[in-house]
Amino acid sequence: MPISRRAVNMALQARIFDPWPVIDRAGYHRTVEGFLKARMGLKLEWSSKFAVPVRLPKDREYLARLLMILRPQILEKAEQERDAMLCYCDQVRLLEDGLSGLVDAGYSGTIQGGLQSILARPMIGLYMLTSLRAAKVRSAGGLAFGCFWDIAIQLRQPGEDIGRGS
Secondary structure, eight states: OOOOHHHHHHHHHHHSOOSHHHHSSSOEEEEHHHHHHHHHOOOOSOOGGGGSEEEETTTHHHHHHHHHHTHHHHHHHHHHHHHHHHHHHHHTTTTSSSOOEEEESOSSOHHHHHHHHHHTSOOEEEEEEEOGGGGGGGGGTOEEEEEEEEHHHHHOOTTOOOOTTO
């Protein structure tokens, strides 16, 4: 199932409003308007505030304050995206009982962690490699495995069962 990190992060805002996952990703160097569109799919009525250039990580605090001000508009859009996400997940049978998983070209488990939260169920993620951040999916019952390099296996406690095939 093709799905974007932006779509998952925005749908997740309907469940838990938290601007930091949107802000704390890799650097960004454009306008506020571009940031809102690229990271949240948000296109608002134009304001001169949106023409302001921003640079991440330098402008993290400014963007966090702005997103708090825009919270009502963000939540309205997030609820629409969450509903569309749930409909899509139903169409691809991700809401059915049983084990579900995903294959992700990423490495940190962001999409998997977001989906686990939105769907309130653990998943198995298969990655080219995993970073330390991918181990976070375990707190919600999920598993993340890297094909070529897997930090989760290196973090495993002696005797801990982290799943077959590891």
